[in-house]
Amino acid sequence: MTWTELVMTSAPTKGDQPAVSDVRTGEVLSYSAFVRRVTRAAAGLRRNGLQQGEHVIVDVPLGVSLPVAVHSVAWAGGISVLGSTGEARMMITLRDYDPVAVKVDRVFAFRPAPGVRPFGELLLSGAVEFGPLAGPAVTLDGVRVFDHTELAGDLRKLATRLVIGRDDVVISAVSEPFTGLRVMDLVMMAGAHVVLAHDPSVVGCRVLAEERGATVIVAPYDLARRLLGDPVLESRRVVDERAVVSSLGL
Secondary structure (H helix, E strand, O other), rough: OOOOHHOOOOOOHHOOOOOEEOOOOEEEHHHHHHHHHHHHHHHHHHHHHOOOOEEEEEEOOOOOOOHHHHHHHHOOOOEEEEEEEEEEEEEOOOOOOOOEEEEEEEEEEEEOOOOOHHHHHHHOOOOOOOOOOOOOOEEEOOOOOOHHHHHHHHHHHHHHHHHHOOOEEEEEEOOOOOHHHHHHHHHHHHHOOOEEEEOOOHHHHHHHHHHHOEEEEEOOOHHHHHHHHHHHHOOOOOEEEEEHHHHHOO
16 A cells, blocks of 8 residues: 555545644645545646656645645656755646746646646546555655655554544644645544644644644644643643654654
């Protein structure tokens, strides 16, 4: 089972239940919508000429669109290059892009902007039923490339160590996109619900935990340390964000 297949594991039973919620934008991504967008966008990317092992620049901030973008590329057999610079035939961005910083032929954006094509255009013709069995999937710097086998194996190990249950509500207070992506991967694989909090304070975590019925909070070290000593949050499990990516050497 590949990386993206693992993340999709719970979708058949979770259906329209929320997988990812973004506090800042109010957007909610359901399990069924995630699978539908990823498999259809993968078909759209292939239709636009994406070849196996080809780079796609992905400049999408941490939010509900990030896992859709990255896993669409992976499911199509491409390699996501997380960043806003470089050279590739295709790019996926949230809205606009800097034509001086990137050299690309086609740009797909989740939000309207001059000079880009709507990401929704990728969803219009069929779906890719089966993704690649193996191969490279994502790179953070264009040098070290993580493949499906490594990412899937690490995700399984994370699931054993961190033990996220199907009924958990996880607050993700991380800001780094790849770390945030790994949190979303882990939570979706478990069939739980992740709420993206975008760098909240201790007080913000308290409020959000109460509002959302959170059971787990993943946060940067300094914030996690303060949360661990907060009596209001003593019933919640607090996880240092480094535990999510350290096994990948990050």
